[in-house]
Amino acid sequence: MEEPVNISIDLKLATPAYRQIVDAMRVRLVEEDLKPGQMLPTVRRLAMELSVHFNTVAQAYRELAEEGWIELKHGRGAMVIARRAPRPAENAENSKIFSERLRELVAQMRASGMDALHIAMELRSLAQALER
């Protein structure tokens, strides 16, 4: 059965629509709202739901397939698969880049006028979810 993906994108943002789809779906995959064996909507249907060109969704699905999250099916559907954990060798370098991006994102939040204590609270609540 097809799973509703429950994502939304904002075409006004600078981030390309396909990237927004990938990022939003990756959250749902990592957090296991979408589990191995579940079917995703066809490219055409999701494109209609999000009001984007079907090539945009096709590109997002290809990227998620390359990352090992989904398997593309005939008729342009896709199934969530059990993802092999990435090799530890890739992580040390990644880890540094991600830490920097995290710091940059927090700086952007502060620059946009968000209250520091509010940001801190969000960070703590994300940390708590990871520690469960």
Place this chain on the structure above:
Amino acid sequence: MEEPVNISIDLKLATPAYRQIVDAMRVRLVEEDLKPGQMLPTVRRLAMELSVHFNTVAQAYRELAEEGWIELKHGRGAMVIARRAPRPAENAENSKIFSERLRELVAQMRASGMDALHIAMELRSLAQALER
């Protein structure tokens, strides 16, 4: 006197170089390593230091000037200025987008194989810095 900016960029990343410069400098501005009144290197000098075209640095400086962090000077230098806090009206919408990006970034970190507890620790240490 010119302040060394101490940033580094990675031309192998998908993120454009000018964006990396903006993001990295914004961290230093928000964290007040760079303070109002301090001079930044000229466009040409920073371009040389980072091995990028001077237009790349010029674009980054223009963006930081638009965000209200720096004032561009003749001869393509720039001075850090006291930034007016953004209007609260802009924040509610921003806040939701940033929270989503934070969640997406954490999902990317986990997807790359980083240990959940390690990520949690980083989040907590960022939170702690904000609470000071």
